Amino acid sequence: MSVLESRVSENPYEIRNEAHTIMDKYVYVYRTGTGLEQGLRELRALHRRAFRHVDDQAMEYNSNFINVLELESMFEISEIILVGGLNRTEPRSAHPRADYPTRDDEHWLKHTLVYYKANEPRLDYAPVTITNYQPTERHY
Amino acid sequence: MRVGETFKLRVRRENPATNTGTTYQEFDIPYEPGLTVLEALLHAKESFDHSIAIRFSCRMASCGSCGMLINGLPKLACYTQINETSTATITVDPLDHYPLVRDLVTDFQGFFEKHKTVSPFLLRQNIAEQETSKSEYYQTNSELDGFLQFSYCIKCGLCNAACPTMANDSKFIGPQALGQAYRYVADSRDEGAIQRLKAVDHEHGIWRCHFAGSCSFVCPKGVDPALGIQKLRGLTLSKSSASRAGTSLMPVKTK
Numbered sequence: 001m002s003v004l005e006s007r008v009s010e011n012p013y014e015i016r017n018e019a020h021t022i023m024d025k026y027v028y029v030y031r032t033g034t035g036l037e038q039g040l041r042e043l044r045a046l047h048r049r050a051f052r053h054v055d056d057q058a059m060e061y062n063s064n065f066i067n068v069l070e071l072e073s074m075f076e077i078s079e080i081i082l083v084g085g086l087n088r089t090e091p092r093s094a095h096p097r098a099d100y101p102t103r104d105d106e107h108w109l110k111h112t113l114v115y116y117k118a119n120e121p122r123l124d125y126a127p128v129t130i131t132n133y134q135p136t137e138r139h140y
Numbered sequence: 141m142r143v144g145e146t147f148k149l150r151v152r153r154e155n156p157a158t159n160t161g162t163t164y165q166e167f168d169i170p171y172e173p174g175l176t177v178l179e180a181l182l183h184a185k186e187s188f189d190h191s192i193a194i195r196f197s198c199r200m201a202s203c204g205s206c207g208m209l210i211n212g213l214p215k216l217a218c219y220t221q222i223n224e225t226s227t228a229t230i231t232v233d234p235l236d237h238y239p240l241v242r243d244l245v246t247d248f249q250g251f252f253e254k255h256k257t258v259s260p261f262l263l264r265q266n267i268a269e270q271e272t273s274k275s276e277y278y279q280t281n282s283e284l285d286g287f288l289q290f291s292y293c294i295k296c297g298l299c300n301a302a303c304p305t306m307a308n309d310s311k312f313i314g315p316q317a318l319g320q321a322y323r324y325v326a327d328s329r330d331e332g333a334i335q336r337l338k339a340v341d342h343e344h345g346i347w348r349c350h351f352a353g354s355c356s357f358v359c360p361k362g363v364d365p366a367l368g369i370q371k372l373r374g375l376t377l378s379k380s381s382a383s384r385a386g387t388s389l390m391p392v393k394t395k
Contacts, residue, residue, distance in 0.1 A: 013187070058155055058158070060155060060157045060241060060242045
């Protein structure tokens with residue numbers, strides 16, 4: 001059944017607000033392994049809720065339809081952020097891990113690649129090409 | 141209005157494609173300090189009726205998507221706070237002088253077509269030089285001051301919705317495009333003034349404006365299109381003598 005015909009009852013906009021709250025709480029500035037695991041559990045539970053329906057049945061400028069599709073994509077992207085962050089056991093730029101305070105170039109000087117797979121994303125890694133600027137530790 | 145109080149938001153609903161007529165729908169919205177009309181509309185959409193059609197993007201008066209009539213005046217919904225309006229009920233309608241898509245969303249296709257007719261980009265005589273330029277084109281502060289305010293246009297179209305001439309003449313180029321014509325004509329780096337003045341020198345161009353000034357009154361970015369149109373008229377009237385002399389159309393500075 002398409003999302004336009006679905007008749008489930010939960011308000012997708014409220015689900016979106018809850019997803020914001022989860023991401024804000026566990027994945028925002030400071031991250032920890034336990035926090036990210038908890039965030040992933042809560043986000044997956046939220047993703048299973050019955051929000052996939054569109055009240056607006058018009059064929060013209062139907063932003064309700066777009067919003068529901070966007071929410072589905074937000075869940076996928078949020079999961080990628082959570083899983084990628086959980087695996088990277090070091091802090092790096094916008095990913096400060098409170099439980100791993102020191103940057104680890106030996107193991108983690110590499111890009112995280114994420115591929116779509118049913119149920120959960122598949123992770124892979126690619127080497128970093130270093131050109132003019134050598135990686136150094138950041139001091140503030 | 142205080143926190144905890146609610147106000148009435150009256151939203152015009154209409155879908156021309158289904159021919160179901162025009163209705164107004166009322167919502168009770170809880171007030172909070174700083175609440176904008178756009179946020180109130182999104183509250184209504186997210187909590188009460190998901191089918192309200194609104195166009196918006198940046199929420200900070202820089203994209204120009206959420207223009208609408210708020211208590212009858214063309215305004216940006218994101219740039220109008222609830223406590224700016226003095227009425228207990230706030231009524232929102234789609235912009236005048238644009239075809240209606242649905243509810244508060246209007247069709248800007250014709251608006252952008254008119255904008256294109258004035259070549260809203262730097263024109264240079266030597267195009268090869270422009271395409272391969274090795275440095276910036278220099279400009280003094282006073283040269284910049286000559287057109288700076290016109291460059292703040294965000295193409296929200298409020299001026300065209302306020303313009304009484306747009307209401308009478310659907311072919312009128314309109315204050316937005318004319319203001320932008322002046323923005324480039326007045327730019328010291330631009331060399332396309334003659335071409336641009338030709339594009340606006342006709343009965344649906346600069347001569348149609350009767351200087352109501354409502355375009356400048358409603359502009360949320362402080363642009364004065366009415367002034368630009370008067371300046372274009374002045375330049376057009378002096379065009380022949382200027383081109384004979386082979387000089388710039390802008391006033392020549394005496395040393």
